Amino acid sequence: MTENLTTIVSSATKTVEINRHNPTVIIGERINPTGRKAVLAALREGNFDIVRQDAIRQVEAGAHILDVNAGVPGVDEAALMKKLINTVLEVTDVPLCIDTADLDALTAALAMYKGKALVNSVNGEERSLSNVLPLVKEYGASVIGLCMDDDGIPETPEQRLAVAAKIIERAGKLGIGPENIAIDPLALTMGADHTAGRIALDAIELIVKEFGVNITMGASNISFGMPDRKYINATFIAMAIRAGLTCPITNPMVKEVAIAIQAADLTMGRDEYGMHWIKSFRKRQQAAQA
Amino acid sequence: MTENLTTIVSSATKTVEINRHNPTVIIGERINPTGRKAVLAALREGNFDIVRQDAIRQVEAGAHILDVNAGVPGVDEAALMKKLINTVLEVTDVPLCIDTADLDALTAALAMYKGKALVNSVNGEERSLSNVLPLVKEYGASVIGLCMDDDGIPETPEQRLAVAAKIIERAGKLGIGPENIAIDPLALTMGADHTAGRIALDAIELIVKEFGVNITMGASNISFGMPDRKYINATFIAMAIRAGLTCPITNPMVKEVAIAIQAADLTMGRDEYGMHWIKSFRKRQQAAQA
Numbered sequence: 001m002t003e004n005l006t007t008i009v010s011s012a013t014k015t016v017e018i019n020r021h022n023p024t025v026i027i028g029e030r031i032n033p034t035g036r037k038a039v040l041a042a043l044r045e046g047n048f049d050i051v052r053q054d055a056i057r058q059v060e061a062g063a064h065i066l067d068v069n070a071g072v073p074g075v076d077e078a079a080l081m082k083k084l085i086n087t088v089l090e091v092t093d094v095p096l097c098i099d100t101a102d103l104d105a106l107t108a109a110l111a112m113y114k115g116k117a118l119v120n121s122v123n124g125e126e127r128s129l130s131n132v133l134p135l136v137k138e139y140g141a142s143v144i145g146l147c148m149d150d151d152g153i154p155e156t157p158e159q160r161l162a163v164a165a166k167i168i169e170r171a172g173k174l175g176i177g178p179e180n181i182a183i184d185p186l187a188l189t190m191g192a193d194h195t196a197g198r199i200a201l202d203a204i205e206l207i208v209k210e211f212g213v214n215i216t217m218g219a220s221n222i223s224f225g226m227p228d229r230k231y232i233n234a235t236f237i238a239m240a241i242r243a244g245l246t247c248p249i250t251n252p253m254v255k256e257v258a259i260a261i262q263a264a265d266l267t268m269g270r271d272e273y274g275m276h277w278i279k280s281f282r283k284r285q286q287a288a289q290a
Numbered sequence: 291m292t293e294n295l296t297t298i299v300s301s302a303t304k305t306v307e308i309n310r311h312n313p314t315v316i317i318g319e320r321i322n323p324t325g326r327k328a329v330l331a332a333l334r335e336g337n338f339d340i341v342r343q344d345a346i347r348q349v350e351a352g353a354h355i356l357d358v359n360a361g362v363p364g365v366d367e368a369a370l371m372k373k374l375i376n377t378v379l380e381v382t383d384v385p386l387c388i389d390t391a392d393l394d395a396l397t398a399a400l401a402m403y404k405g406k407a408l409v410n411s412v413n414g415e416e417r418s419l420s421n422v423l424p425l426v427k428e429y430g431a432s433v434i435g436l437c438m439d440d441d442g443i444p445e446t447p448e449q450r451l452a453v454a455a456k457i458i459e460r461a462g463k464l465g466i467g468p469e470n471i472a473i474d475p476l477a478l479t480m481g482a483d484h485t486a487g488r489i490a491l492d493a494i495e496l497i498v499k500e501f502g503v504n505i506t507m508g509a510s511n512i513s514f515g516m517p518d519r520k521y522i523n524a525t526f527i528a529m530a531i532r533a534g535l536t537c538p539i540t541n542p543m544v545k546e547v548a549i550a551i552q553a554a555d556l557t558m559g560r561d562e563y564g565m566h567w568i569k570s571f572r573k574r575q576q577a578a579q580a
Binding site (some may be wrong): 145196197232278 | 307480488489512521526550553554559561563564567574
């Protein structure tokens with residue numbers, strides 16, 4: 001096992017340290033119009049109330065970083081991204097994860113952002129590596145590296161490790177150290193392949209063993225098409241934390257998922273005297289009584 | 291990684307195969323008067339209704355094997371054990387786990403039991419090894435090996451591995467192969483030591499890597515003294531299944547725990563097409579509507 005690296009993500013006033021000694025860092029996934037019709041419609045109309053609400057509620061529910069995605073088809077993504085970031089900064093001061101495949105939007109976001117952003121994402125495709133990494137370097141950001149390349153998402157854990165290695169190597173050549181990279185080994189849906197969860201967990205372990213980097217993952221894709229998804233997502237996240245996941249992208253407002261993350265941190269010995277667990281329990285108790 | 295062994299436990303009519311390819315085998319823990327005042331009182335009065343109920347309900351909730359413990363202070367344990375086994379066999383045909391530290395009770399139980407019982411337990415103490423293992427051999431049973439010895443429960447995963455090795459070696463000398471042994475690395479309470487969960491998980495991984503044996507664990511001790519124990523137990527079991535746990539001793543009537551085990555099996559790729567998950571979901575749906 002190599003050393004465990006610390007990834008820094010910050011806003012103008014808050015710094016989050018992601019590593020395997022601290023409790024799991026939650027990246028809130030909700031500020032994203034993909035698959036959310038009401039959000040899509042509101043953003044088209046220039047109504048940002050849902051965005052404010054999603055920002056406030058996710059932070060209240062335990063999000064340490066907020067993912068911001070401005071992918072509304074037919075809309076100028078750079079302009080919308082700037083508006084979204086300003087809206088989120090009105091109501092919270094947690095660091096942000098800039099989630100876009102649009103280079104103009106990414107550049108605009110990084111140019112206006114105060115602090116060390118987390119860029120979501122670069123991948124192993126030649127075009128992505130050569131376009132995104134220089135921006136990450138220029139703005140001193142951290143970056144999520146997806147384990148896919150020009151041939152798509154590799155099938156085996158070993159192949160995903162190879163893509164992670166390629167991203168880390170290419171970043172290194174630009175002076176971006178592995179401490180600034182969180183790898184996403186990618187979780188496919190178990191509805192299509194019942195070994196998808198196992199492959200993702202094995203990939204996490206391999207990558208952590210080899211590089212000691214932080215690991216992120218959009219952990220709800222795994223249960224797509226299955227009933228009672230919240231239970232699958234909660235269990236999968238806990239198992240992935242054991243495997244080496246440190247900063248999942250998820251919805252902390254789903255009670256089952258939030259509790260599983262806290263219980264997993266407790267089990268991993270990252271919650272001294274169980275103080276965090278007991279505090280969360282009291283919060284749940286108060287909420288139930290209210 | 292050594293090969294994954296298969297442990298057989300059977301009744302007169304049913305055989306359970308414990309291994310890492312099959313879904314997790316649940317050993318129901320409820321037929322045990324320890325800490326259950328109502329059961330203790332009923333057994334003292336010769337009332338076995340609760341035992342019948344616990345047997346039926348645990349099997350309905352998914353138990354594949356039932357643990358039977360007759361530890362009532364001041365009562366002839368051998369006589370009570372025989373009565374308990376007969377009572378359980380009246381209402382179910384799943385294999386049994388004979389849970390006693392009393393050699394007479396163990397001998398009586400093994401002598402009357404039809405099938406291949408699971409003996410709970412031998413440990414690394416000299417007295418236990420020399421008394422229990424010959425009985426296991428004589429009756430062709432399988433056995434749970436606890437990672438403790440004359441010096442108590444060792445602190446580190448490596449020391450627990452050493453006790454497991456000693457038990458496996460001593461059993462081997464009597465002709466009891468490692469496929470007949472399920473090791474319990476022991477989970478202490480996190481309330482006393484917040485690294486107890488981490489130590490148990492690391493011990494599981496070490497022992498599985500070295501011997502490929504099946505792993506059992508009384509997985510509720512971990513949360514003793516904490517609030518919202520069911521969530522901790524559910525998460526801990528899922529993480530332990532990832533680490534290599536194959537046959538937890540637990541209460542399948544706790545919904546959170548039963549669901550976490552099913553979701554963990556799904557995530558580990560042991561539930562082809564998610565058929566078992568979908569079936570359980572429908573069962574929950576029907577129960578909610580009833």
